[in-house]
Amino acid sequence: MTLTHNRKPDESKTAVLAVNVGKPQALPGQKREVMSGIVKHPVSGPVFLSFTGMTGDAQADLEHHGGPDKAVCVYDYSRYAALEELMNRKLDWGACGENLTVEGCREDEVRIGDVYELGEATVQVSQPRQPCFKLGARYDYKELPVYFQDSGHTGFYFRVLQEGEVAPSAVFRRISTDPASLTILDANRIMHQGKQDSMGMRTLLAIPTLSDSWKQTLLKRLTKLESEQQG
Structure with missing residues (x-):
């Protein structure tokens, strides 16, 4: 059965559909306590976006999540339908x-280094997201991180170039891009499927x-x- 959200994506524009925040909490149904900030809920008003993240948001594992290069996690709503069908459940923002939660920012459209106006803030694409096991744990669907990968x-993630307030109705538009850079989709391919692709890795490292x-x-x-190849 295919489930759909009550809003259809409009791929002709770039827009913020929801601004979501959450604090670390224990995920239910786990054999041991798993703390995570993955459970987020939409805000109704503006929040302040600093160089390290949004007011009201936090991460449990600061070694692998958060920080200046991963201040804002972004996901395009056009991917929701496939996830809803995969898990046979309706998903909220x-x-x-x-x-x-945005539209107009699919992984084949967004490039590393792209700069966006986001409300009062200015942000830049820094890397693809790397989903961990907690995403699967949240939905009791352990194959979910592998599906993403x-x-x-x-x-993907934004770093913050200029701090400022961001509201659910915020202006959101790309203001600069480098056509020579790689898309998020290309970067993911090199990281996860191109582990022997030395040229691809060098191209990505050059960004x-x-x-x-x-x-x-x-x-x-x-x-x-390269050490193995030389040996």
Whole structure:
């Protein structure tokens, strides 16, 4: 059975559909306590977006989540229908733990380094999202993170270039892009399916606006790959 949300995406424009925040809480139904900030709910008014995130939002695992390069998690609503069909359930805004539920920002359209006006703030795409096991734990669907990874429909992160208030009705538009940069979809392919693709890794590493954590991972992988090839 196919489930649908009450709003259809309009791929002709870029817009914020919901601004979502949440504090860490224990996920139900786990064998051991799993704390996560993945459960987020839409706000009705403006929130302040700082260099490290939105007021009212927080992460439980600060080693792998949050920080300046991952201040805002973004997910395009056009991906909801496939998830609803996969899990046979209706999803609400913020269902994937994203701070911004948007339209017009699919992974094949957005490039690393793209800069957007977001209400009073200015933000920049830093890296794809890498869903962890907590996404599957939230819905008792352990294959969900693998689905995100294999499809490449992961969403992405913004770093904040200029702080400011963001409301659900905020102006949201791309103000700069580099056609030579890679899309989120391309970056995901290189990270997850192109582990032997040294040229792809070098191309991704050459993007100056790529997050430090992705650069570190790719550099380690590339160094190991080239060492094995030489040996």
